[in-house]
Amino acid sequence: MRMPPRTGLTERAVAAKALELIDADGLDGLSIRKLATELGVSPMTLYTYFPDRDALLEAAAQLLYAEIEAPPDDTLGPQDTVRHIMRSVRRVILRHPNTVTLVAKYPPRTLDALAFVEAGYRSFSRAGITPLDTARAYRALAVYSIGTAEIEINRYFAHHPAANLPAKSLDTPTLQRHLPNVTKVGPLLDQLDDTAEFDYGLDLILDGFTQRRGHGDR
Amino acid sequence: MRMPPRTGLTERAVAAKALELIDADGLDGLSIRKLATELGVSPMTLYTYFPDRDALLEAAAQLLYAEIEAPPDDTLGPQDTVRHIMRSVRRVILRHPNTVTLVAKYPPRTLDALAFVEAGYRSFSRAGITPLDTARAYRALAVYSIGTAEIEINRYFAHHPAANLPAKSLDTPTLQRHLPNVTKVGPLLDQLDDTAEFDYGLDLILDGFTQRRGHGDR
DNA sequence: ACCTGAACACCGTTCAAGT
DNA sequence: ACCTGAACACCGTTCAAGT
Numbered sequence: 115m116r117m118p119p120r121t122g123l124t125e126r127a128v129a130a131k132a133l134e135l136i137d138a139d140g141l142d143g144l145s146i147r148k149l150a151t152e153l154g155v156s157p158m159t160l161y162t163y164f165p166d167r168d169a170l171l172e173a174a175a176q177l178l179y180a181e182i183e184a185p186p187d188d189t190l191g192p193q194d195t196v197r198h199i200m201r202s203v204r205r206v207i208l209r210h211p212n213t214v215t216l217v218a219k220y221p222p223r224t225l226d227a228l229a230f231v232e233a234g235y236r237s238f239s240r241a242g243i244t245p246l247d248t249a250r251a252y253r254a255l256a257v258y259s260i261g262t263a264e265i266e267i268n269r270y271f272a273h274h275p276a277a278n279l280p281a282k283s284l285d286t287p288t289l290q291r292h293l294p295n296v297t298k299v300g301p302l303l304d305q306l307d308d309t310a311e312f313d314y315g316l317d318l319i320l321d322g323f324t325q326r327r328g329h330g331d332r
Numbered sequence: 333m334r335m336p337p338r339t340g341l342t343e344r345a346v347a348a349k350a351l352e353l354i355d356a357d358g359l360d361g362l363s364i365r366k367l368a369t370e371l372g373v374s375p376m377t378l379y380t381y382f383p384d385r386d387a388l389l390e391a392a393a394q395l396l397y398a399e400i401e402a403p404p405d406d407t408l409g410p411q412d413t414v415r416h417i418m419r420s421v422r423r424v425i426l427r428h429p430n431t432v433t434l435v436a437k438y439p440p441r442t443l444d445a446l447a448f449v450e451a452g453y454r455s456f457s458r459a460g461i462t463p464l465d466t467a468r469a470y471r472a473l474a475v476y477s478i479g480t481a482e483i484e485i486n487r488y489f490a491h492h493p494a495a496n497l498p499a500k501s502l503d504t505p506t507l508q509r510h511l512p513n514v515t516k517v518g519p520l521l522d523q524l525d526d527t528a529e530f531d532y533g534l535d536l537i538l539d540g541f542t543q544r545r546g547h548g549d550r
Numbered sequence: 551a552c553c554t555g556a557a558c559a560c561c562g563t564t565c566a567a568g569t
Numbered sequence: 570a571c572c573t574g575a576a577c578a579c580c581g582t583t584c585a586a587g588t
Binding site: 215217219220221223225229232233235236238239245246248249250252253254256258259260261262264265268270271273288292293294295296298299302303305306311314315318319321322323326332 | 388398418436437438439441443446449450452453454456457463464466467468470471472476477478479480482483486488489491506510511512513514516517520523524529532533536537539540541544
C-alpha cells in the first residue's frame with residue numbers, strides 16, 4: 115500500500131535535480147549514484163521513483179518542455195504564434211545544451227510539457243487550418259527545432275574541415291586539390307550567425323506552409 | 333618508430349567492425365572490450381589505433397558518410413543534385429539507425445566522407461550560386477537531414493500523447509479536457525508518411541532558397 | 551510502499567611491462 | 570611502435586532484507 119516518502123522526495127524533485135546535474139556535468143556526468151548522493155539517499159532509493167535511468171531522463175525532459183513559453187494571450191495569428199513558441203524552444207534548449215539528445219528522443223507528454231503544443235495548435239485552429247495541415251506543420255517544426263539544436267549545440271560547423279581545421283583533419287593542400295569547393299565554401303560555414311539563420315529558416319518554413327496549404331501538393 | 337601491425341589490423345578495419353557492432357547492438361552496446369574480443373585482440377590494443385572511444389566513433393561516422401551517393405555525373409542542376417544527395421543521406425542513415433547521434437555530432441572530415449558535399453557544392457557553383465548562399469543552403473540541409481533522422485529513428489511521434497498512448501501517458505479524458513487540440517491533432521501525427529513528408533519539406537527548402545537567393549532578405 | 555547495503559556484471563582508461 | 574594483463578575508478582541494476 116501507498117506510503118508517504120520518508121525522505122521528503124518527490125518524482126519531480128528527483129527529476130529537477132537530475133536536470134540540474136545534467137546542466138552542470140553533461141548527460142554522461144549524471145549517474146544514479148551521484149544523483150542519490152546529491153539528494154542524500156541511497157542509490158537504490160531512486161528506483162522507488164523511476165523504474166530505470168531512462169525514465170528519469172524522460173522526466174527531466176518533461177521539466178524542460180514546461181519551461182517553453184507560449185504567447186500570453188490568443189491575439190496573435192498562427193505565424194506569429196509559431197515564431198514566438200519556436201524562439202522560446204530554441205532559448206530553452208540553449209539554456210540546457212546537454213539535454214539535446216533527450217529532446218530528440220522524448221516528446222512532450224505531461225500537461226505542463228504539452229502547454230506550448232496546445233497553444234500552437236489552438237492558433238492554427240483559430241485560423242481555420244485543418245488538423246492534418248496542423249499535424250504536418252508541427253512535424254516540420256519539430257524536425258527544424260531538433261535539427262537546429264543539434265547543429266548549434268554540437269557546434270557542427272566549427273569542426274567542419276576548411277571551416278576551422280582541427281589537428282587531425284586533412285591538410286589544406288590536399289583539401290584544395292581534391293575538394294576545391296569544400297575549400298572555398300567551408301570557411302564560411304562557421305561564420306553564419308545562428309540566430310539569423312534560425313529566423314531565416316523558420317520564415318522559409320512558415321511561408322512555404324502558407325503558400326501550399328490545402329493546395330493538394332502532396 | 334613506425335612498426336607494421338602484428339595483428340593485421342588497420343584503423344579502417346577497426347572502425348568498420350565498430351560500425352557493424354553499432355548496427356547490431358546500438359551505440360551503448362559497443363564497448364571497447366567487446367570490439368577487441370570481436371577483433372581477436374586485447375582491449376588495450378585498440379588504443380594503438382584510436383586515442384579514445386570518441387575518436388573510434390568519429391571514425392565509424394566517417395565510414396558511414398562515405399556510403400552516401402552523389403549523382404553519377406555533373407549533368408543535373410542544383411535542385412536535382414540536392415534531391416539525389418539528400419535522399420541518399422536519408423537512406424544511409426536509415427540503414428544505420430543507431431548512428432544517428434554520431435551523424436549529429438561529427439561532420440564529414442575524410443576525403444571519402446566529403447565526396448557528397450563536394451558534389452553538392454559543385455552543382456551550386458555551376459549554377460552561379462555564391463559561396464555564401466551555398467554555405468547557407470548546406471547549413472539548412474544539414475539541419476533538415478539531422479532533424480529528420482532523429483524524428484524518424486526515435487519514432488518521435490509514435491510516442492506522442494494522443495498519437496499512440498503509451499502506458500504511462502495521461503488518460504484520454506484528462507487530455508481531452510485540458511488539451512483539446514492536442515487530442516484532436518495528436519492521432520494524425522503518427523499517420524504521416526515519413527518519405528512523403530521528407531520530400532515535401534525538402535521541396536519547401538529548395539523552393540524557398542530559389543525564390544530568395546540574392547534578394548538580400550537577411 | 552519505501553528504503554537500504556551488498557553483490558553482479560559490466561564499463562573506459564591508466565600504468566608498467568614485454569616485443 | 571605495437572601489444573598485453575592487471576588494476577583503478579567507476580557504472581546500472583538485481584537481490585535479499587529491513588521498516
